[in-house]
Amino acid sequence: xxxxxxxxxxxxxxxxxxxxxxxxxxxxxxxxxxxxxxxxxxxxxxxxxxxxxxxxxxxxxxxxxxxxxxxxxxxxxxxxxxxxxxxxxxxxxxxxxxxxxxxxxxxxxxxxxxxxxxxxxxxxxxxxxxxxxxxxxxxxxxxxxxxxxxxxxxxxxxxxxxxxxxxxxxxxxxxxxxxxxxxxxxxxxxxxxxxxxxxxxxxxxxxxxxxxxxxxxxxxxxxxxxxxxxxxxxxxxxxxxxxxxxxxxxxxxxxxxxxxxxxxxxxxxxxxxxxxxxxxxxxxxxxxxxxxxxxxxxxxxxxxxxxxxxxxxxxxxxxxxxxxxxxxxxxxxxxxxxxxxxxxxxxxxxxxxxxxxxxxxxxxxxxxxxxxxxxxxxxxxxxxxxxxxxxxxxxxxxxxxxxxxxxxxxxxxxxxxxxxxxxxxxxxxxxxxxxxxxxxxxxxxxxxxxxxxxxxxxxxxxxxxxxxxxxxxxxxxxxxxxxxxxxxxxxxxxxxxxxxxxxxxxxxxxxxxxxxxxxxxxxxxxxxxxxxxxxxxxxxxxxxxxxxxxxxxxxxxxxxxxxxxxxxxxxxxxxxxxxxxxxxxxxxxxxxxxxxxxxxxxxxxxxxxxxxxxxxx
Ligand SMILES: *[C@@H]1O[C@H](CO)[C@@H](O)[C@H](O)[C@H]1NC(C)=O
Ligand SMILES: *[C@@H]1O[C@H](CO)[C@@H](O)[C@H](O)[C@H]1NC(C)=O
Numbered sequence: 001x002x003x004x005x006x007x008x009x010x011x012x013x014x015x016x017x018x019x020x021x022x023x024x025x026x027x028x029x030x031x032x033x034x035x036x037x038x039x040x041x042x043x044x045x046x047x048x049x050x051x052x053x054x055x056x057x058x059x060x061x062x063x064x065x066x067x068x069x070x071x072x073x074x075x076x077x078x079x080x081x082x083x084x085x086x087x088x089x090x091x092x093x094x095x096x097x098x099x100x101x102x103x104x105x106x107x108x109x110x111x112x113x114x115x116x117x118x119x120x121x122x123x124x125x126x127x128x129x130x131x132x133x134x135x136x137x138x139x140x141x142x143x144x145x146x147x148x149x150x151x152x153x154x155x156x157x158x159x160x161x162x163x164x165x166x167x168x169x170x171x172x173x174x175x176x177x178x179x180x181x182x183x184x185x186x187x188x189x190x191x192x193x194x195x196x197x198x199x200x201x202x203x204x205x206x207x208x209x210x211x212x213x214x215x216x217x218x219x220x221x222x223x224x225x226x227x228x229x230x231x232x233x234x235x236x237x238x239x240x241x242x243x244x245x246x247x248x249x250x251x252x253x254x255x256x257x258x259x260x261x262x263x264x265x266x267x268x269x270x271x272x273x274x275x276x277x278x279x280x281x282x283x284x285x286x287x288x289x290x291x292x293x294x295x296x297x298x299x300x301x302x303x304x305x306x307x308x309x310x311x312x313x314x315x316x317x318x319x320x321x322x323x324x325x326x327x328x329x330x331x332x333x334x335x336x337x338x339x340x341x342x343x344x345x346x347x348x349x350x351x352x353x354x355x356x357x358x359x360x361x362x363x364x365x366x367x368x369x370x371x372x373x374x375x376x377x378x379x380x381x382x383x384x385x386x387x388x389x390x391x392x393x394x395x396x397x398x399x400x401x402x403x404x405x406x407x408x409x410x411x412x413x414x415x416x417x418x419x420x421x422x423x424x425x426x427x428x429x430x431x432x433x434x435x436x437x438x439x440x441x442x443x444x445x446x447x448x449x450x451x452x453x454x455x456x457x458x459x460x461x462x463x464x465x466x467x468x469x470x471x472x473x474x475x476x477x478x479x480x481x482x483x484x485x486x487x488x489x490x491x492x493x494x495x496x497x498x499x500x501x502x503x504x505x506x507x508x509x510x511x512x513x514x515x516x517x518x519x520x521x522x523x524x525x526x527x528x529x530x531x532x533x534x535x536x537x538x539x540x541x542x543x544x545x546x547x548x549x550x551x552x553x554x555x556x557x558x559x560x561x562x563x564x565x566x567x568x569x570x571x572x573x574x575x576x577x578x579x580x581x582x583x584x585x586x587x588x589x590x591x592x593x594x595x596x597x598x599x600x601x602x603x604x605x606x607x608x609x610x611x612x613x614x615x616x617x
Contacts, residue, residue, distance in 0.1 A: 027271070028075075028275065033049060035270065039202055039266065040083065040088070042201075068092040068274070075090040076088070076089050076090040087278070088278065088279060090278075092274055092275055096267075112146060116149065119136050120132070120154055122153075127318060128162040129317050134167075137171060137174025137175060137178040139177040140181070143178060147216045159217075163224055163320065164227070165228075165229060165314070166227070166229070169231035170231070170234075172236065172259070174236060174238055176209075176240075179209055179241055181212065183244050184219070185215065185220055187211050187219070187248060192210040192212070195211055196240060196287070197286075197287060198282050199282060202281055223358070225316075225320050225361065227251065227252050228241075228254070229255045230242055230253055230256055230300055232259055232297075232306070234298070235259040236265075239297065240263055240284055243286060244286065248288070249362070253301050254316065255305075257298065258293065259297060260293065260296050261294065263284040264281050264282035267279075301364060302316070319369070326566045327355040328352065330351060330563050331351045331352050333563065333570055333572060334351070336495065339556065339572075339574055339575055339576040344494070351380065359372075360372065370388040374387040382587060383586070385555040386570075387571055388568060388569065389569050389570065402442070409442055409447060410446060413443070414426040414460075417450070417451065420613040422609045422610075423452075423456070424458045424602075428463045429466070430468060430471055440510075441510075443509075444510035456517055456518040456520075456612075457517065457518075458602065458605045460522045460602065461534070462524040463527075464528070464531035465526065465528050466531050468530060468557060472530060476488050479513050480512070481514055481515045482512065485503050487501045487503055488503060489584075490580070491575050519545070520605040521534075521538060521546050523550075523598075524549045525550065525552060528552035529555065529556070533556065533585070535585075536577060539593075545593050546590065547605050548596060549596075550588075550590065550592065551590045553586065554586070555576070556573050558572050558573045
C-alpha cells in the first residue's frame, strides 16, 4: 500500500496547479501501471502496485491537466518515484513511428563495406597498438551475414597487434546477441565461460550467456593487453561488454563512469493514446559480481575525462610494454647483489614466475608498479629492507661552522650521570666514518668526556634507527682495550663475493671506556640497522648486557640500484653479518638478555647497576 501513496501523492499536488476542465481517458493511469507491471524487468520492486492502481484509477483529478506533454512529465515523475528507477519514462509523442527491428538491407557488397566503414574505425598506433572503435554492437543475425567481411576488413588487421584499445565511448546502441561474440574474441577458447544472465520480464525467462567455442577467425591472445575506453555516453549493450570484460579481469577500463542504461528498453504505446511508456524490460546479472552495471553504470579502473581517455590508454600500454624488462631487470639485480645469495636467487626466480603468471599485467601507472613490486619483494624475501626506493642523491656535506657543529652534536647526543656514578648516553643514528672522524674531537669534548669516567654506562639505542655501518668498528673499539685487536664481525659482500673482517681500531680520539667497566645497552622494536649490528657485536663478544625488546630485524644499509632506464630504483642490502655460527641479526633482530618493555628498560638498567654497586659496598 505504501507504493500507492508515492504514485498518487506527486500527482495530486499537481492537480491543484492545473485546476482545469479538459480531460484524458480516465483509465490512462491504470493502463500505464499495467504496462509497467507486465514488462518492468524487476517485478520484485513492484510489490503492492496492483492495489495502488485500483485506488489510482478512481482518482481522475490529475487528468484535468490541460496539455498532454505536461501530463506526460507528471506521470513520468510519478512512475519514477514509485519504482525508483530513472529509466522509466512516460512520453507524449503523436508523431512517433516505431523503429522496425533493423534488418540487413540486401546491399551489394561494396555498399555493405561502406556502411561498416562508417560505424567501425580502425587504426594501428605507434608501438603496434591496435585501435578499434565500434559505435553500434551488431547482433548475431547481422554479424553472421557480414562476418567474413568484418574478419577481412577489420579483425585480421587487429590480430597481429601487441595490444588493443577498444573504444566504446560513443557506443550507445547494440544487440544483446552480440555480447557473447565480442567477449569470446577476447577470452580463452577452451572452456565456455558463463558471462552474463539476462532476465526478460515479458517472457519471464532467464537466459545464460556463455562464451562461444567456435568462432570465425582467431581470438585475440589473452596475454595481450586490452584497454576499453568509456564515457558517460557509453550505454546499454556496450556497458555490458565493458562490465563483463572488466570482471573477467581481461580488460582495463579507462574513461568516465558509463550511463547506467539497460540491456533492453522497450517503448510501449498506452492503449490507443499517443502516450508511450519507456520500460527496461530485461536486466543483466553478472555471474561474477552477482550484480549489474544497470542504473549505476560501469566504474572505470582509471577514471579520466572521456577526451583524455585515449592518451591515458596509450600511456598505460607503453608502460605495460616495459613491465617485463623492469621485472626481469629487478630479478637480475637481486640475484647478483642481494646479501644472502640463496635467497636472492630464489626471489629472482619467483619474481619472474609472478610476471609469467600475469601478476603484473594490470599495471596502470609507474607508481602502482613500484608499490606492487615493493610488496612482492618484501613478501618473497621476508626482508623489509629489500624494496623499491627513490633515488634522492645524498645531500652534499654541509659547510658547518664549528659553533654549528657543536650545537648539532649537542642535540644529536644525550648524556647524563646518575647516582653511583652511572653514565647514560643516547644517540638515535649512526654517522658515516669519514664524517664522524672529521668531528671526532668535538664529539669527544662535548659528549664522550661527560661519560667516559663513569663506573658503568647505559647506552640507549631504543630510538636508534641505524645509518651507515662504517663507524661501528671505531665506536665499538672504545669498549675494548688498545693492547689487543679483536675481530668484531665478518661481513660478506655479495656483489664482490668477498668477506672482510671488522676489527677494533688501535688508535682512537680521546680515551677508551675499556673492557672492564659494566655496560648495559637498551633496545626496542625500533632499534634497527647499524644499531642492531652494534648490539649484535657487543652481545656476541659478551661485552654488554642487553635490556629491552628484540630489535627490528632490519638489515645492513641497502644500496640503491637503477633498474635500467626505467626510473625505478631498488634498495638492496648487499652485505650480511657472519653466519658461520648460525643466523646473525638480519630479519630476526637481536634478543635482549633481560626482556622488558622499552618504556621500562632504563629503570630496569639503573636498578641492575644500583643493586650491583650496593652489594659491593
Ligand atoms: C515467472 O516464472 C516463475 C517460475 O520460473 C514463476 O514462479 C513466476 O510466478 C513467474 N512470474 C510471472 C510474473 O509470471
Ligand atoms: C598467446 O601468446 C603466448 C605468448 O606469446 C603464447 O605462448 C601462446 O601460445 C599464445 N596463445 C595462442 C592461443 O596463440
